[in-house]
Amino acid sequence: MGFVWSTALKDWRRHRRDPVALVLWLGIPVFVGGLISMASGGRSGPAPQAHVLVADEDNSFLSGLLVGAMSQDAMGGLIQAEQVDQDEGRARMAKGEATAMLVIPRGFAQAVLMEQPSTLELVTNPSQTILPAIVEESLSILVDAAFYLHRLIGDDLREFAAGPAGSTSVFSDMRFAGISVRINQLLVRLSGYLFPPIVQLERGAEETVEADDADTVSVALLFLPGILFMALLFMAQGLSIDLWKERDQKTLRRVVVSPQHVLLFLFGKLLSGLGLMFVVCLVALTAGYLYFGLAFATLPLAVVWTLLSGALLMTIMWLLQLYASSQHAGGILTMVVMFPLMMAGGSFFPFEAMPAWMAAIGKRTPNGWALEQLKAILLESVEAGPFSIALVALIVVASVLFFFGALRLRSNFAQG
Amino acid sequence: MIDVQGLRKQYGDLLAVDDVSFTAQPGAIFGLLGPNGAGKTTTIGCISGLLKPTAGRISLLGHDVATDGPASRRQLGVVPQELALYEDLSARENLLYWGSAYSMRGEPLNKRVQMVLELSGLLDRANEPVKKFSGGMKRRLNFACGIVHGPKALLLDEPTVGVDPQSRVRLLDLVREQTKQGTCVIYTTHYMEEAENLCDRLAIIDHGKIIATGTLAELRAILGERDVLRLTGLFDPTTVAEPLSRIDGIELVQAEQDMLTLAVANASGRLSDIFQALATAGAEVRETTLTQPSLESLFIKLTGKELRE
Ligand SMILES: Nc1ncnc2c1ncn2[C@@H]1O[C@H](COP(=O)(O)OP(=O)(O)OP(=O)(O)O)[C@@H](O)[C@H]1O
Ligand SMILES: [Mg+2]
Numbered sequence: 001m002g003f004v005w006s007t008a009l010k011d012w013r014r015h016r017r018d019p020v021a022l023v024l025w026l027g028i029p030v031f032v033g034g035l036i037s038m039a040s041g042g043r044s045g046p047a048p049q050a051h052v053l054v055a056d057e058d059n060s061f062l063s064g065l066l067v068g069a070m071s072q073d074a075m076g077g078l079i080q081a082e083q084v085d086q087d088e089g090r091a092r093m094a095k096g097e098a099t100a101m102l103v104i105p106r107g108f109a110q111a112v113l114m115e116q117p118s119t120l121e122l123v124t125n126p127s128q129t130i131l132p133a134i135v136e137e138s139l140s141i142l143v144d145a146a147f148y149l150h151r152l153i154g155d156d157l158r159e160f161a162a163g164p165a166g167s168t169s170v171f172s173d174m175r176f177a178g179i180s181v182r183i184n185q186l187l188v189r190l191s192g193y194l195f196p197p198i199v200q201l202e203r204g205a206e207e208t209v210e211a212d213d214a215d216t217v218s219v220a221l222l223f224l225p226g227i228l229f230m231a232l233l234f235m236a237q238g239l240s241i242d243l244w245k246e247r248d249q250k251t252l253r254r255v256v257v258s259p260q261h262v263l264l265f266l267f268g269k270l271l272s273g274l275g276l277m278f279v280v281c282l283v284a285l286t287a288g289y290l291y292f293g294l295a296f297a298t299l300p301l302a303v304v305w306t307l308l309s310g311a312l313l314m315t316i317m318w319l320l321q322l323y324a325s326s327q328h329a330g331g332i333l334t335m336v337v338m339f340p341l342m343m344a345g346g347s348f349f350p351f352e353a354m355p356a357w358m359a360a361i362g363k364r365t366p367n368g369w370a371l372e373q374l375k376a377i378l379l380e381s382v383e384a385g386p387f388s389i390a391l392v393a394l395i396v397v398a399s400v401l402f403f404f405g406a407l408r409l410r411s412n413f414a415q416g
Numbered sequence: 417m418i419d420v421q422g423l424r425k426q427y428g429d430l431l432a433v434d435d436v437s438f439t440a441q442p443g444a445i446f447g448l449l450g451p452n453g454a455g456k457t458t459t460i461g462c463i464s465g466l467l468k469p470t471a472g473r474i475s476l477l478g479h480d481v482a483t484d485g486p487a488s489r490r491q492l493g494v495v496p497q498e499l500a501l502y503e504d505l506s507a508r509e510n511l512l513y514w515g516s517a518y519s520m521r522g523e524p525l526n527k528r529v530q531m532v533l534e535l536s537g538l539l540d541r542a543n544e545p546v547k548k549f550s551g552g553m554k555r556r557l558n559f560a561c562g563i564v565h566g567p568k569a570l571l572l573d574e575p576t577v578g579v580d581p582q583s584r585v586r587l588l589d590l591v592r593e594q595t596k597q598g599t600c601v602i603y604t605t606h607y608m609e610e611a612e613n614l615c616d617r618l619a620i621i622d623h624g625k626i627i628a629t630g631t632l633a634e635l636r637a638i639l640g641e642r643d644v645l646r647l648t649g650l651f652d653p654t655t656v657a658e659p660l661s662r663i664d665g666i667e668l669v670q671a672e673q674d675m676l677t678l679a680v681a682n683a684s685g686r687l688s689d690i691f692q693a694l695a696t697a698g699a700e701v702r703e704t705t706l707t708q709p710s711l712e713s714l715f716i717k718l719t720g721k722e723l724r725e
Contacts, residue, residue: 002516002519002521003516003517003519006512006513006516006517007513010502010505010509010513013504013505013509014502014504014505017504017545018504249499249500249501249502249503250496250498250499250500251500251501251502253466253496253500254494254496254500254514254517254561255517256465256466257464257465257466257489257492257494258489258514258517258518259486259487259489259490259517259518259519260486260517261486414466415466415467
């Protein structure tokens with residue numbers, strides 16, 4: 001047990017020396033939470049917004065897509081993009097008039113299509129702290145998404161960019177229609193994931209308020225567990241990257257050649273992650289309990305349940321990382337799993353505000369399922385029987401995933 | 417004692433280690449000498465349990481590595497070729513952590529860490545994060561992490577690469593110190609001088625195979641008491657061989673356009689014969705180097721190439 005503990009301690013020390021990550025994991029959910037609660041009519045006043053200047057030197061189909069996505073991404077209007085030319089943009093940044101400026105270089109689309117390296121320049125405003133970090137984070141997600149899109153329909157895009165073949169100066173209608181239809185189909189298929197129905201969010205929430213406005217407390221309360229789980233997902237995803245750090249700095253190998261079993265090492269890492277989650281969950285839940293006047297008797301159970309759920313999410317993220325071929329792939333894979341889980345699993349808007357079919361799916365995601373249980377605990381509507389079954393199921397599934405993770409770590413991942 | 421028998425490790429089509437056998441004794445340093453890609457790190461990896469051998473048996477301090485892994489590793493120290501350190505943690509924190517991996521704790525661990533810090537000359541920087549260290553300091557800490565638990569067997573994989581001469585002397589002293597306490601050490605390197613000065617027994621390894629093994633004296637005997645004469649200039653490899661072969665006790669080890677390597681008994685007394693023979697073959701000699709038999713010349717003799725390419 002000594003080694004488990006020293007592993008957890010060592011990781012806490014390391015996390016403490018990298019506070020930026022901590023701020024991001026907590027900052028984003030708190031921020032989004034603030035926005036959502038404002039959107040749902042909790043308080044009035046303007047939402048803080050990141051003002052991003054975009055100098056699009058490329059003026060291509062792809063850069064246009066990027067700019068478009070930037071200004072209406074999953075953060076729900078958190079980012080306001082404005083097109084400028086580069087000189088004007090730099091002048092305004094110098095005056096501190098915007099949060100950040102994004103420069104898309106000439107030839108960007110061409111480089112991406114041909115899979116050559118290209119660089120986007122992001123100038124951030126040093127006098128703002130959280131907002132530029134959020135812009136940066138969303139941008140990196142978008143760049144990953146672009147990478148994905150390219151993988152899926154790269155050939156079509158290339159053909160599109162190369163222009164019509166032969167002597168004709170335009171694409172034949174047939175070709176053009178073919179390409180458009182394929183891209184369209186893909187976007188339709190992906191749209192559910194890529195473009196969350198932000199607009200419907202407000203409408204949906206308001207409808208719910210009208211439906212049972214006698215009980216407004218419980219409506220506002222619906223958001224708290226969702227935001228808490230969003231934070232857990234961010235933390236689980238962020239913490240899972242640490243496996244790659246351990247691998248890159250070869251410390252994993254040292255663990256493998258020590259007499260300790262990797263299970264103990266991984267368990268220590270789990271403990272350190274849960275320690276961070278414990279702080280977050282205790283603060284969030286205590287604040288929620290005070291604000292909504294809940295019975296404190298259920299707080300310990302709520303904390304335990306949340307932590308066990310956090311452990312499950314962490315083992316899921318670990319497994320994804322351990323089976324990814326590279327850190328980059330692992331980053332994309334975990335993000336691609338995390339965002340749909342968040343959206344479907346009741347973190348961006350509560351199940352009560354979703355169409356029934358969507359809520360039904362959402363409640364079957366691991367985090368959505370765990371979230372429902374947490375809500376029941378908060379509202380004192382848990383029944384001992386089903387809850388104990390859920391508790392056992394959660395522990396068993398998390399343990400099995402954990403065990404497979406350790407095996408994979410020992411037999412394959414650590415040797416890289 | 418570390419006993420390796422018939423070790424093989426295959427990566428796809430590549431046989432990285434091919435039927436390697438040797439025994440390293442307690443209280444002695446066993447050297448694995450070979451060029452880049454020879455299979456040294458792979459061999460070390462199999463002994464330490466990081467890699468699973470394709471075939472072969474390894475016994476580490478009496479434990480079979482394949483069936484009795486954790487027990488075999490309890491008394492094992494490893495200093496990997498690539499740094500394996502937590503950059504965000506201080507030197508002391510690194511050492512405390514790796515000590516805990518060998519079930520050390522409390523006062524004994526603190527004392528041992530203090531001692532190892534002193535030995536590796538890092539005491540005055542012990543509480544700084546490792547990322548602020550120079551390359552050589554990181555190397556010394558990497559070494560310290562491998563011996564913090566006072567292992568009975570120690571695997572050192574090129575521990576002195578990138579270390580300045582002073583620190584190198586210090587590190588090598590540390591290795592000798594470990595050996596005096598009865599530790600069984602395996603030391604890989606591609607530095608001849610190090611191997612000659614440090615190792616009690618040696619194996620020369622190339623392309624995954626051991627091509628010679630023994631004490632330094634035994635290895636020298638393979639060469640015979642012959643010196644190595646290296647000539648640079650302009651040569652025609654096809655025409656120089658014949659006149660040289662007429663001189664007694666001379667062996668043409670290597671012939672290239674711009675360099676000849678000869679093994680000659682009592683070379684200094686026979687230089688004029690050699691020059692004459694070369695002159696008849698139309699060769700032009702610009703520079704002559706004469707070396708006593710060394711691992712380097714042995715390596716050239718055995719493989720036909722230089723160790724450091
Ligand atoms: N994970 C791996 N997958 C495939 N081939 C590998 C792997 N690791 C090593 N090799 C190959 O095995 C051979 C031996 O490598 P090894 O690292 O053991 O050499 P080395 O003697 O330690 O060399 P160096 O002096 O450069 O450290 C090399 O040809 C190398 O390319
Ligand atoms: Mg090596």
